[in-house]
Amino acid sequence: MTARATLATTRRVLRQLKADHRTVALLLLVPVILMTLLRYVFADAPQTFDRIGGPLLALFPFTTMFLVTSVAMLRERTSGTLERLLSTPMGKGDLLTGYALAFGLVAVAQTSIAAAVALGPLGLQVQGSTGLLVLLAVLDALLGTSLGLLLSAFARTEFQAVQFLPAVVLPQLLLCGLFAPREAMAQPLQWLSDVLPLTYAVQGMQRIAVSPDVTSALLTDLGIVAACVVVFVALGAATLPRRSA
């Protein structure tokens, strides 16, 4: 791996994104609009807004980066640029790390804006530090990016890639404990919830929302999310064949 190839990839991905003004606007503004909507849906129940608002800040980067990455990676595969990159001395690690860095940076911007609006004008109450909140949001973005990199290998078309969102993200959303407490679920569903990475992302955000302390339980959640990112990137690298039929 070389820093030059990795950073060049990050720069290139960001440059492609910058050329697409509408996508940039959607990435940065949709979370703000949804948070605002949520605030007024629960206008009479601010404690509900506080309970859901924090975890939602974890969901935006995960979901959007998952989608953006799977489509971007699919384009690399179908346009032949991926094959070109893999036939150069550049390592697969340079490519994947370059992507992760680019979308991690976008997540910092996205979460900072959404958190600033939520914590400021919308009055979201979060006990933990804002820095920790942004850190977890970036980890969630990397989780979405790494999962997108991996799953793009199983999509032949952009239609299929987009369909992975309901197939892969919605079940995790239903089981992560945001809609119903995990303890209240039937045992098999709890087991399923235990092995889904989004569970730990949302759980971590819930802990940050209610307590200013950096507990070992919170660190475990962060660690699990980070470990999942590493595993998905490694599996993703395995889906980048240098030879194909």
Added chain:
Amino acid sequence: MMTSAVEAVEAVALRVTRGGREVLHGLDFKVHRGAVCGLLGPSGGGKTTLMRAVVGVQAGVHGRVDVLGEPAGSPGLRSRVGYVTQDPAVYGDLSVRHNLAYFADILGTERARVGEVIRDVALTEAVDQRVDTLSGGQRARVSLAAALLSRPELLVLDEPTVGLDPVLRRDLWEMFAALGAAGTTLLVSSHVMDEAARCDRLLLLREGRLVADDTLPDLLERTGTTDVESAFLSLAVVA
């Protein structure tokens, strides 16, 4: 022509299977260093598969393919072999300059090369244009420029002149000849038979078999014909 003990390409009993079907049926050929070697034949005959096997991106390869003295696809060959696919493999949403600057960075080539290759493929006017606003021929030249960046010893070009006007086609073939004279080996595919006159050596490929591996004059003499099209026809009928 530069000579060297090691051939640019040496294939022995090269077979390729794709989806359970054999598409190249045991080819033996050599490409000498510094040669401009034309790979001619109808589309669907296996030209792209052969080139991909030489570059080392084709799966299902049996037999032996050595490139510059190493097995095709070896990591050590990645900066020594340039490959230009038929569909330009470049980023449509970036400018010509940004595409080439990126490829220069991942190849570890100095940035000054970017300006040189843009001049080589005559795209100076379009340097700040987004690639998806260019014509098909211009896009193909961006892809070619990217392959030239690392000054590869072997350039594998899949139909590089499709859709180009005759002036540009002539210019490109003159550039290929100049690269060959400077020691670069070129393997260039084409289905335009009259481009054979530009090549030092010709490989004629039909239905996964080599029907000729010759220089143009020898090929014409052997078949008693006056142009490659007729030579190809006479060989195809015999085969």
